[in-house]
Amino acid sequence: xxxxxxxxxxxxxxxxxxxxxxxxxxxxxxxxxxxxxxxxxxxxxxxxxxxxxxxxxxxxxxxxxxxxxxxxxxxxxxxxxxxxxxxxxxxxxxxxxxxxxxxxxxxxxxxxxxxxxxxxxxxxxxxxxxxxxxxxxxxxxxxxxxxxxxxxxxxxxxxxxxxxxxxxxxxxxxxxxxxxxxxxxxxxxxxxxxxxxxxxxxxxxxxxxxxxxxxxxxxxxxxxxxxxxxxxxxxxxxxxxxxxxxxxxxxxxxxxxxxxxxxxxxxxxxxxxxxxxxxxxxxxxxxxxxxxxxxxxxxxxxxxxxxxxxxxxxxxxxxxxxxxxxxxxxxxxxxxxxxxxxxxxxxxxxxxxxxxxxxxxxxxxxxxxxxxxxxxxxxxxxxxxxxxxxxxxxxxxxxxxxxxxxxxxxxxxxxxxxxxxxxxxxxxxxxxxxxxxxxxxxxxxxxxxxxxxxxxxxxxxxxxxxxxxxxxxxxxxxxxxxxxxxxxxxxxxxxxxxxxxxxxxxxxxxxxxxxxxxxxxxxxxxxxxxxxxxxxxxxxxxxxxxxxxxxxxxxxxxxxxxxxxxxxxxxxxxxxxxxxxxxxxxxxxxxxxxxxxxxxxxxxxxxxxxxxxxxxxxxxxxxxxxxxxxxxxxxxxxxxxxxxxxxxxxxxxxxxxxxxxxxxxxxxxxxxxxxxxxxxxxxxxxxxxxxxxxxxxxxxxxxxxxxxxxxxxxxxxxxxxxxxxxxxxxxxxxxxxxxxxxxxxxxxxxxxxxxxxxxxxxxxxxxxxxxxxxxxxxxxxxxxxxxxxxxxxxxxxxxxxxxxxxxxxxxxxxxxxxxxxxxxxxxxxxxxxxxxxxxxxxxxxxxxxxxxxxxxxxxxxxxxxxxxxxx
Amino acid sequence: xxxxxxxxxxxxxxxxxxxxxxxxxxxxxxxxxxxxxxxxxxxxxxxxxxxxxxxxxxxxxxxxxxxxxxxxxxxxxxxxxxxxxxxxxxxxxxxxxxxxxxxxxxxxx
Numbered sequence: 007x008x009x010x011x012x013x014x015x016x017x018x019x020x021x022x023x024x025x026x027x028x029x030x031x032x033x034x035x036x037x038x039x040x041x042x043x044x045x046x047x048x049x050x051x052x053x054x055x056x057x058x059x060x061x062x063x064x065x066x067x068x069x070x071x072x073x074x075x076x077x078x079x080x081x082x083x084x085x086x087x088x089x090x091x092x093x094x095x096x097x098x099x100x101x102x103x104x105x106x107x108x109x110x111x112x113x114x115x116x117x118x119x120x121x122x123x124x125x126x127x128x129x130x131x132x133x134x135x136x137x138x139x140x141x142x143x144x145x146x147x148x149x150x151x152x153x154x155x156x157x158x159x160x161x162x163x164x165x166x167x168x169x170x171x172x173x174x175x176x177x178x179x180x181x182x183x184x185x186x187x188x189x190x191x192x193x194x195x196x197x198x199x200x201x202x203x204x205x206x207x208x209x210x211x212x213x214x215x216x217x218x219x220x221x222x223x224x225x226x227x228x229x230x231x232x233x234x235x236x237x238x239x240x241x242x243x244x245x246x247x248x249x250x251x252x253x254x255x256x257x258x259x260x261x262x263x264x265x266x267x268x269x270x271x272x273x274x275x276x277x278x279x280x281x282x283x284x285x286x287x288x289x290x291x292x293x294x295x296x297x298x299x300x301x302x303x304x305x306x307x308x309x310x311x312x313x314x315x316x317x318x319x320x321x322x323x324x325x326x327x328x329x330x331x332x333x334x335x336x337x338x339x340x341x342x343x344x345x346x347x348x349x350x351x352x353x354x355x356x357x358x359x360x361x362x363x364x365x366x367x368x369x370x371x372x373x374x375x376x377x378x379x380x381x382x383x384x385x386x387x388x389x390x391x392x393x394x395x396x397x398x399x400x401x402x403x404x405x406x407x408x409x410x411x412x413x414x415x416x417x418x419x420x421x422x423x424x425x426x427x428x429x430x431x432x433x434x435x436x437x438x439x440x441x442x443x444x445x446x447x448x449x450x451x452x453x454x455x456x457x458x459x460x461x462x463x464x465x466x467x468x469x470x471x472x473x474x475x476x477x478x479x480x481x482x483x484x485x486x487x488x489x490x491x492x493x494x495x496x497x498x499x500x501x502x503x504x505x506x507x508x509x510x511x512x513x514x515x516x517x518x519x520x521x522x523x524x525x526x527x528x529x530x531x532x533x534x535x536x537x538x539x540x541x542x543x544x545x546x547x548x549x550x551x552x553x554x555x556x557x558x559x560x561x562x563x564x565x566x567x568x569x570x571x572x573x574x575x576x577x578x579x580x581x582x583x584x585x586x587x588x589x590x591x592x593x594x595x596x597x598x599x600x601x602x603x604x605x606x607x608x609x610x611x612x613x614x615x616x617x618x619x620x621x622x623x624x625x626x627x628x629x630x631x632x633x634x635x636x637x638x639x640x641x642x643x644x645x646x647x648x649x650x651x652x653x654x655x656x657x658x659x660x661x662x663x664x665x666x667x668x669x670x671x672x673x674x675x676x677x678x679x680x681x682x683x684x685x686x687x688x689x690x691x692x693x694x695x696x697x698x699x700x701x702x703x704x705x706x707x708x709x710x711x712x713x714x715x716x717x718x719x720x721x722x723x724x725x726x727x728x729x730x731x732x733x734x735x736x737x738x739x740x741x742x743x744x745x746x747x748x749x750x751x752x753x754x755x756x757x758x759x760x761x762x763x764x765x766x767x768x769x770x771x772x773x774x775x776x777x778x779x780x781x782x783x784x785x786x787x788x789x790x791x792x793x794x795x796x797x798x799x800x801x802x803x804x805x806x807x808x809x810x811x812x813x814x815x816x817x818x819x820x821x822x823x824x825x826x827x828x829x830x831x832x833x834x835x836x837x838x839x840x841x842x843x844x845x846x847x848x849x850x851x852x853x854x855x856x857x858x859x860x861x862x863x864x865x866x867x868x869x870x871x872x873x874x875x876x877x
Numbered sequence: 878x879x880x881x882x883x884x885x886x887x888x889x890x891x892x893x894x895x896x897x898x899x900x901x902x903x904x905x906x907x908x909x910x911x912x913x914x915x916x917x918x919x920x921x922x923x924x925x926x927x928x929x930x931x932x933x934x935x936x937x938x939x940x941x942x943x944x945x946x947x948x949x950x951x952x953x954x955x956x957x958x959x960x961x962x963x964x965x966x967x968x969x970x971x972x973x974x975x976x977x978x979x980x981x982x983x984x985x986x
Contacts, residue, residue: 019946028918036922039938042948043901043918049944067917074919 221265400491420476541678572715578703625673
């Protein structure tokens, strides 16, 4: 507005901003001349073609001159830069303690962030290496209606879907089934158990970008019993030559090797060692028609490739509409390939590498907090010792420095500090990476720090931490009035400053206290679930699976080994307590027709309840004396009885047939935990196994000499089934592994808590050093006037202790609410008592007092003569 | 001897040509008139700055005049070395242009 007025007033100057930019396009001495030249040109255009053209001309020139403007401004501003560097380095050298505290704090904080950025980068890179990653989806299904139960997803798909979807849905270009098996490979007489063989359709190689090293991708998976090996497997089995065209014996069948494939990258949600042609399945399964049914053969993983630029929801709707008739009680859902690792939520996704986006959020926030704590150390220490630099500020201002120059100087100083710390943290990262990999069970590489987008992240860390820590000191220091400084009437801590410092200490110790409380609660909770009574016995029990001929011979094997004194009892073959993955909607006496309750089913051996020491509440155990048990006996858990609302359940009819329940309930058992303790116990029905579908066994060992017994079992096993390796695991260890994610979380929490407390204490130590140094004289005078050492310690530490008490008070509610939220993830959880809070506040106070006591005692005990001699 | 760039050459020639009136605006106009594309003032000053460093031009500042918002003009004048450099450049160009062979279709360049 103003410029327009000016222009209409015949002054005819270009707008101010234009003058400002345009006059700075060359060296300083020319500024006036250039400005004049511009004004002349501008006036000429204005006279000839009016204001608008003049403005447009101006704008055009601003745009064109901008690069030069930037370069020259930068060149000019660097004139003082060498001086800033010099002063910054002198300051680092002169105030060794100050620099040490800042650099240590910052570099530890930065190391955490670098590690966490590496981790996040890796986590988010999952499956992105596929060229068509954006158009690949995994198809999963969810039960509709009553069966839905909160929309749980299952990645078991009907086999026919693969051909149907490509035929019926135009947007779907390709589809492949996939199924992972465990097999025994017999290679020139040696037996190997392999868990990573995947049966896939030929389109698999087209959909995913797994490059073949040799072999023809078009035909490699067409024939039955075709096999593609990864490089590692090629090396393992055919170290002496090219495996192409050779034969590998898997589960007694000869597979022809038709290709070698690159190893699967670690950042893949699924992995494999072998790819076998899906057509093999038709030969393996006794009834191949089973694969082509919509309802009964839900057992395949399914991936589709959609055409480009299609919308996920549209394909999903299209699929569900098209196959509505075939799929009566379930619906399909699409999961984008790149989301599977972080957001899968599929139940029993055993073969996938699944994480949770919440871990990423949690780690990120912890990293940010730790860096903040470190930056705040810098702020509080710089302002505390600002008086020492007041004279420098005065001189600079008198010699013509603007406030802006000073702000820039102090920001540059803190950025230099940040770069320094960063260099150290790169080394720290290098040495700590292995440890961090252990902690997060990832395989991050140091060299990926310098790859791709990482560099922006690292640059961001330096600049951000430099700016955050430099910001307040810069604003504060540059505000000094030279007159006051030189006359020497600087007040060391203005009210505003001590407020800033105290809030920094409060903030830092609040974070530390929250972390301490949290890690105590996490520890308690993990301890609680580990030692929780699951409702069945799990100690000294080894379990495993048997295959092939051993399935038939297991009864003989059982009879043979039961003689051994080291073996107490044998269970098998049947379902294990943690393997009840079969589900159904049973029928019972007096059931309303629309009453549907989702049950887990367990097909077990006679001795299941005795073997795992499960408590019977009512009724009798399965018994061989009652012949009918095999056909019609059911045992329900308490939850099941409550869910179906039966009174006096014993003897009532129960079964899976929807017309007429054929069995009857013979007992009620106490609830035992057959899935994760994240979930409540679900309704469960046990019956005796009627078919040989199951291949799990369990053997209870004597606690003494169990190692020998296992050796004995191994020998015996190989005697019975020479073609199969003896493969076992301890039940309690396998149950513990379900909580590995939580245990890792606990460890990570402890470490970060320690780091946060450590950096906070560094800052507190620095702060107390400066304040007590400033109060040296006061202490001297007080002592002369008769104060005792105790009184002086009290005076010096009172304020700080008060701050820390505030911090603890603020931390309590925050910690309480965030930990309640975390505990809600568990079906079985501790209630948050007051003990973690007491311990945490005690710990925080003790650590803080220890930190300040060294310095304060030194000051309090100092010789009055020495302290008062300073002038 | 330094071989001048085209930009240096044009600016230097303009300064020589304009004689007593060689300051930013006329130099710019002269060049724009001859080569028919827009140059920015910054380019001119940047080039002049370089020429000044090499000693091919000298500069002096006029007294402020009222018609340019009270801003003074900076005049440039070519030096002996500047003229020498231009002559050298011309010689190089001429010798480079000599004895260019005839192209296949008989067209003489």
